[in-house]
Each structure stands twice: as C-alpha cells, then as structure tokens.
Amino acid sequence: MIATGKASTWVILGMAFCLPFAAAAADLKSPELVRNGLRTLAYVQDDMARKLPTRSYSRLPHENQEFQEAAVPMREAVAAEPAAFRAKVDAQLKKAQAAADAVAEVSSTGDEARITAAVQAVAGALKSLDALFPEALRPVPGQLGAGPGRGGPPPELR
Numbered sequence: 001m002i003a004t005g006k007a008s009t010w011v012i013l014g015m016a017f018c019l020p021f022a023a024a025a026a027d028l029k030s031p032e033l034v035r036n037g038l039r040t041l042a043y044v045q046d047d048m049a050r051k052l053p054t055r056s057y058s059r060l061p062h063e064n065q066e067f068q069e070a071a072v073p074m075r076e077a078v079a080a081e082p083a084a085f086r087a088k089v090d091a092q093l094k095k096a097q098a099a100a101d102a103v104a105e106v107s108s109t110g111d112e113a114r115i116t117a118a119v120q121a122v123a124g125a126l127k128s129l130d131a132l133f134p135e136a137l138r139p140v141p142g143q144l145g146a147g148p149g150r151g152g153p154p155p156e157l158r
Contacts, residue, residue, distance in 0.1 A: 028078075028081065028133075028134075028137075029080040029081060030077050030078075030080065031134075031137055033073070033076070033077035034074075034077045034078065034133055034137050035137045036073070036077075037070070037073050037074035037076075037077045038074070038126075038129070038130060038133065038137060038138060038139050039139045040070040040073065040074075041067065041070050041071070041074060041096065041126055041129070042126060042130075042139035042141075043139075044063055044066045044067045044070055044100075045067070045100075045119070045122045045123055045126055046141075047063055047066075048060060048063045048064075048067075048100075048103055048119045048122060049119050049123070051063065052112075052115065052116055052119060055112070057107045057108070057110060057115055058107070060103050060104055060107035060115070060119075061104040061107055063100075063103070063104075064100045064101060064103055064104035065104075067096075067097065067100040067122070068097060068100065068101075071093055071096070071097050074089075074093060075089075075090065075093065085132075088132055089129070089132055092125065092128050092129040092132060093129060095125045095128065095129075096122060096125035096126055096128075096129055098125075099118065099121040099122040099124075099125045100122050102118045102121065103115070103118040103119055103121075103122060105118075106118050
C-alpha cells in the first residue's frame with residue numbers, strides 16, 4: 001500500500017532526517033568501545049538503583065562520581081564519528097550527567113520519593129542515549145556484569 005497526502009510527506013521527512021544518524025550509528029568506528037561505554041554507564045545507574053531498597057543514600061554521591069568518570073570513555077568512543085552524530089551523543093550524555101548530578105544533590109535530603117525520581121531520571125536519560133546506537137550495542141538490563149549472568153562490574157569499574 002502506498003501512502004499519499006500529508007502522512008507520506010511526514011514519513012519521508014522523518015526518514016530523511018533520521019537516515020544520516022542511522023547510517024552513522026550503523027558504521028561506528030569503535031563499536032566495542034561504544035558497547036563498553038554504554039554498559040558502564042548502565043551499570044553505574046543500576047548500582048544507584050540498588051541503593052534505594054536499603055536506603056543507602058550516602059553512597060549516591062560516590063555513584064555520581066563514577067557516572068561522571070564513565071562519561072569520559074563514552075565520549076572518547078565516539079570521537080572519530082561525524083560531528084553531527086557526536087553532537088547528538090554529547091547532548092544526551094550531558095542530560096544523563098546532569099541527572100546523575102541531581103541524584104547526588106538530593107541524596108542528602110533523605111526524601112525517598114525525590115531520590116527515587118532522580119535515579120529514574122538517570123535511567124530515562126540513558127534510554128535516550130542508548131537509542132542513538134544499534135540495538136546490538138545497547139546494554140541488556142539484568143546482564144550488566146561481565147561473564148554469564150551478572151558476574152560483577154564491567155572491567156572499567158574493577
């Protein structure tokens with residue numbers, strides 16, 4: 001079935017807009033570095049979330065520090081990519097870093113609802129970052145550690 005009218009115009013415009021980014025993501029220069037960068041960021045965010053049930057809020061500033069450190073290799077992983085793609089990655093990464101900073105800031109309040117919302121905001125920002133990359137490179141929840149099953153943190157955090 002061939003679409004006609006305004007709907008087809010929007011579809012064509014959407015595809016034209018997304019195509020350069022999809023091509024850039026499909027032909028990454030360092031896919032393994034990207035995979036490790038995304039996985040490390042996801043692992044740290046997961047570690048933040050694991051602090052919530054035990055109310056270990058005092059550990060959240062440390063998790064934020066690890067998150068900020070993990071952003072550096074992620075930026076390096078896309079350093080050789082086209083400028084437009086790097087800019088999209090950098091914008092999403094900055095949002096994720098700001099969300100992680102917010103976790104550290106609210107952690108001292110002890111306000112469970114605010115802290116939980118802040119940790120969830122980091123997860124949401126990471127989903128937007130992950131969406132820029134092929135699915136095969138994205139971290140799989142529940143399999144963020146090394147080896148079969150969880151197995152611990154990624155090598156960068158050991």
